Amino acid sequence: MAKTFFGRVISGGNWTGEAVVSRQGVNTLATFQKSALKNAKEVIVSDQNNPDIFGKNITGKALCLPITIGSTTGGLVIQTICGMGINPAAFLFSEHIDSLAASGIVLANVWENSKVIAIDKLGKEFLETVRTGDKLEIKEDGSVTIL
């Protein structure tokens, strides 16, 4: 049965697609660095410390996570992957977005004209409910439905 969650829109949009879920904080640099350095066409997660998403393709998917963690290159990394067009289509945060991810989304919007979607404060239950491979429908008002 479909279940809908509501969050705060950081960067809005309408989108339907597949979820990839990390129940722990996503280390941005560790996650994206290998694919970005290889000038890859897709991001295969390279963070050895995150078994939830390690080795998974997250390009064009909805990355569901609590927050991002790690190096303060994080925002620039998100801006870069958005500029390269290999970013997740959406970042869905269960908690308040962290400063590095927020920087990355704003940099991508303002400087790269990226349409990347970002919604935060979706709640703990969202992250407990959503599973990798679930089909999601995201709407401009910040609603996320697990179909």
Added chain:
Amino acid sequence: MDYKMSLTPGQQAILDGKEGEIKALIMQTLVRFGDIFGAKKLVPVTHKDGHLVTSFGIGLLKPLFRTMDRIIAEGVTAQGKLTVDPRPVDYDNVKCNPLEKLVFDKILYSQQQRYEEQLKKVGLKDDNAFTCTCYLDEVGNIPKEGDILSWAESSAVVYANSVLGARCNRNSGMLDLFGSIIGYVPEFGLLTDEGRKATWIVKVVTTKVPEAQILGSAIGMKVMEDVPYVVGLDRFLGNKLNDDVKGYLKDFGAATASNGAVGLYHIDGLTPEAKKYGKSLIVPDAKEYVVDDAELERVCQSYPNMWKKPNAKPTQCFIGCPHLTYKQLCDWTDNIVKGLEANKKKKVAIRTILCASPDVADKFRATEGYQKLIKTGAKLTSICPLMYTNNPLTKGKAIATNSNKLRTYSVSRYYKTADLLDIITGKEGN
């Protein structure tokens, strides 16, 4: 653009483009960023010298180079001088084979020279400005207690907040430069008294001084981006911020920030705000985390071994991520020399590379200690070991480190400091 925070007429004029298109875009970025966190206003950066996290001219960072070109074209510069994270390569001291050099020079860091020229044009301090430990005395980018900063580099931010008592959010690359240019940053999070309150009490009940890198890692993984108040550590570290303690806290903080997202910690009886305000810094419903010997061992055992051949013996090691302090460099030299003597060896058993800022390295090179170090076969460099390990050709190497940050971002394997010293000095059984 729509925004919620209140701007002064001068700030509004910048946003409206009265000082050019680039400054307007920079202001737009800062205001949108601040709005996300409910910042009510922008506050002046009181320590004008910035620190930037991005030091490497990776060709793929096209947005960075493009933005820098636009900033320079409009003649815009930072208001103070800038220090920057370490350079990626140093072929004199960190030898690379021709193929590795090709990858570094032509593929990975093909834009290094261009980027360094850009940095000079926007306000780079000098040619020695490349280090992650800009706050050390030898480097001199040292904020005062209470100063507002526009810095990035997670290890430098957590040090400035916690050990120096300055105020800085965990800014991202680009935002660090933007705040240094405009001279304002949004007021939220670690810039506010409320945001500096501890939401975790960490009780250290170990039987001996915990390895800084493992304790920091354990706390980072547990509290993520929250502020921990650590009790029980002053039993081992004392109540004074001397050189040894500063070195310990540098490594501890780097691990909290890279294995989690900690931007500020308080150490009971030691760090400035904990000394001043004590346990009143802890919020009433703070969560608790108890760290004993078994917990540290559990955390250490949880680190994955990412070597291609997991049972290989290490052939190379990096020490100094973040860069070593002068005291740490002297101590490592003494320990390597003494260890070799005890093991009846003359040269280090594996390729050993110590990393320190250019200013610290220059100071050390003028001493007898440097000659002793070089005689052992160890090398001293000022690169960022993480940048070195970015080279895909290093992935097959069995690289050891006692840095939890380097372990996190590379396939290097973590060793406790004492174990690493045994390996370096060829102690039997290693």
